[in-house]
Amino acid sequence: MLPSEYTRIFMTGATGYIGGTVMSALLSNPKNDTFEITALIRSAEKAPLFHSIGIKTVIGSNSDLDTLTSLASEADVVIAAADVGDLNAAKAILGGLKKQHEQTKKVPILIHTSGTGVLADLADGNFTADKIYSDLDIPKIETLPKSQPLREIDLEVVAADEEGYVRTYIIFPSTIYGIANTLLVSLGVQNRHSIxxxxxxxxxxxxxxxxxxxxxxxxWPSIHIDDIATLYTTVFDAATEGPDETGHGREGFYFGENGExxxxxxxxxxxxxxxxxxxxxxxxxxxxxxxxxxxxxxxxxxxxxxxxxACAERGRLIGWNPAHxxxxxxxxxxxxxxxxxxxxxx
The missing domain is CATH 3.90.25 (UDP-galactose 4-epimerase; domain 1)
Structure with a gap:
């Protein structure tokens, strides 16, 4: 197989609860033999364990902005699952994707992690809100002020898609539960617990x-850790099939929930x-x-x-079927x- 036929994937957060589970799910993807995956990790001691399952590593963190930009500029798909509230890291990744587009005219893919905390009010446990957001109701989501948690970053990601140099897809996990039990957990490199x-x-x-x-x-809505991982891989599969397979950019919001x-x-x-x-x-x-x-x-x-x-409808339209x-x-x-x-x- 020629190198050009590989899908180059760059992931942040691969040792985390979400990222490690998503990484493990990608390794089980039927097309895994066509993936070239690179993970940004903090610990050099963990690198050989990633290498043992075919994952390339670069040592660093979300604060290494030049590294983020460089790695994103070389990827067909970026999956951002670390420090999701870090605006500077998001901008660095988008900068790398833009650089790649300018050099190659290709349109890479960004699967970014946000959260249904963007919908949060100030109830302090003292009342129940009536407002429910569907990820298909974009005008309603767009009424959310920039001051909402993670909203500023979401807007930055959507704006990048509108500029045309990247296709963006944003995953919004809700309360994630369940102890992770993955290949990366078995290797001792992944956090097993939610927050x-x-x-x-x-x-x-x-x-x-x-x-x-x-x-x-x-x-609050909730989602099992295995089900949020399958939402990522469902979106990944659709996104890599082509721009017409599922919504992106302004219409690329994917809530992760299966019950309240x-x-x-x-x-x-x-x-x-x-x-x-x-x-x-x-x-x-x-x-x-x-x-x-x-x-x-x-x-x-x-x-x-x-x-x-939140009501997760968009993912279900492309075949996501949470089991828990x-x-x-x-x-x-x-x-x-x-x-x-x-x-x-x-």
């Missing part, structure tokens, strides 16, 4: 009692499980104080107490707690 639910569990363990943000009335949960019900479930293992004083969740929110959650506390209501629902979310809590407790006691 939001483990943070809630760790806060409950630290205070000796499961807690809830405000009245627990806020609602109440923060109050989730918090109560965590509190009950902590009580059952003797790590909570009461099976009923108690309200986190402002001091506890700052201590255990920081800025994520405001996000977790918000409403973020909200029942799987609640089933994931016990093993998550058990693993966190085991790590704290060893």
């Amino acid at each position: 939001q639910i483990p943070r809630l569990i760790k806060a409950g363990l630290a205070r000796g009692q499961g807690g809830v943000i405000g009245k627990g009335l806020s609602l 949960y109440s923060m109050g019900e989730l918090s109560q479930a965590v509190a009950k499980l902590l009580f059952e293992i003797g790590r909570g004083k009461n099976p009923e969740a108690t309200v986190f104080t402002d001091e506890e929110l700052d201590k255990y959650f920081g800025i994520i506390g405001r996000l977790m107490g918000s409403n973020s209501r 629902n909200v029942n799987s979310l609640y089933a994931s809590l016990k093993p998550e707690i058990e693993e966190i407790v085991a790590k704290q006691t060893t």
